[in-house]
Amino acid sequence: MVSKADRGLSGLAGEGNQASDLVSARRTLGIQIESMHMLAAALDGPLGRAIMEAVATIRAARGRVIISGIGKSGHIGRKIAATMASTGTPAYFVHPSEASHGDLGMVTADDAVIALSWSGESSELASILAYTRRFRVPLIAVTWNAASTLGKAADIVLELPKVQEACPHGLAPTSSTMLQLAIGDVLAIALLESRGFTAQDFKVFHPGGKLGASLKHVRDVMHQGAAVPLAPLGTSMKEAILLMNQRGFGCLGVLSEDGRLAGIVTDGDLRRHIADDLLVRSVDEVMTRRPKTIRPDALLATAIEMLNAASITALLVVDDERPVGIVHMHDLLRIGVA
Structure with a gap:
């Protein structure tokens, strides 16, 4: 039988856990906000110049933007590809492991490749790196380490600030993937604006759902x-x-x-x-x-x-x-x- 006192202590413990959860939430957001401030500040240096070069390279490509990454970087890559494709920049995601088993045939000399790897040392990207170098396909790296294998191989390096992960163990990709996603949005919107992509163009790619309805006249x-x-x-x-x-x-x-x-x-x-x-x-x-x-x-x-x-x-x-x-x-x- 659970006494009233025990139930009271249990309730207090629950309230304590909720308070702890809120402290954790504030800490996570604080770390990520600081990470975004660092990214914004980095635009005043080499990163800003690299973004302008990357936008010009993608805009000049006659083909599509190929985006690749493994793990959490791969999930972010899929989102970046989807955002670009829906805003007037033809793009698709190529899984790096599948690339070495035939999917490299999706990449042409007219394309531009964006490879995401926080460390820049993802071995799964090796086949894509080699392919772009062999056929002179422009390669844009998104990493915090310009001196990495990916950074050294790339034509353009979008070197992100090395930020603290929100994970208390510093292991789960959190702040790092947020910066990768932000850079993808930066590129997509810069390309959208430079091409004069209008709401009517947007409507062509979004005919369904509430968004498609809102784009009617x-x-x-x-x-x-x-x-x-x-x-x-x-x-x-x-x-x-x-x-x-x-x-x-x-x-x-x-x-x-x-x-x-x-x-x-x-x-x-x-x-x-x-x-x-x-x-x-x-x-x-x-x-x-x-x-x-x-x-x-x-x-x-x-x-x-x-x-x-x-x-x-x-x-x-x-x-x-x-x-x-x-x-x-x-x-x-x-x-x-x-």
């Missing part, structure tokens, strides 16, 4: 024609409220004589004027002037950001100051953007 989902709640200046609020209820968007666009958007009446406007003889007034007196609008060629990601930032549920779509549609939060929820 407003015109793809907006309501048009008679569905758009619009009324001219001078419309009575009684008529305006009836029209708002019929359309069901919780707002009404107000048009000037030349068809331009003059303002908007929202549910919020109705609440603010409910005690001011609302029904005998005109939309001119109640509407919000200069409402938030969006263009039909804007991305849905932009629409959801505007809706969330302003805490509103609908945006009138305007082209050349004239309303052409309306997009509602429910539309974005329906297709999985919001």
Whole structure:
């Protein structure tokens, strides 16, 4: 039988373990944050120049970027390859052990190779190193040790600062793999920007899921024609409220004589004027002037950001100051953007 005292001590022990876990979490993050500061500082030295050279080399390659590494470096390499491929730099991962059993045929003289090894002494990379040297394939090394076998063989060395691993034994790759991943992102984004890779290019490689949906245009989902709640200046609020209820968007666009958007009446406007003889007034007196609008060629990601930032549920779509549609939060929820 467990006594109340024992249960109390057990509870205290659990609380102590939780506190210890939080201390560990803070220590881990502190070490990794310091590692990132060291990496950022290294950009002011040889690493920065090597990154510029690596970007230029990859951009000049007529083929693809081949990324290789073993162990945890291999896992990071796969992520870097995926990031590059999705941002306009054709890339794929070649496992170093498989390379010596036929996969070297995936590497051509038009490619560029990025090899990751924290120590620079991973024996599994030997066949890839030899192959790149034999066929003059540009080799970019990512390691902390430029004097290593990998570093000496490479055309370009991205020498990372030798950082403390977050593992208390200094054994589990933690801070080191984080720096490798960060350098991969640095290269991918620098290549993206140098090539002028746009959101529309991004859409080509990400047609599915929430991300693909957010890269659609407003015109793809907006309501048009008679569905758009619009009324001219001078419309009575009684008529305006009836029209708002019929359309069901919780707002009404107000048009000037030349068809331009003059303002908007929202549910919020109705609440603010409910005690001011609302029904005998005109939309001119109640509407919000200069409402938030969006263009039909804007991305849905932009629409959801505007809706969330302003805490509103609908945006009138305007082209050349004239309303052409309306997009509602429910539309974005329906297709999985919001």
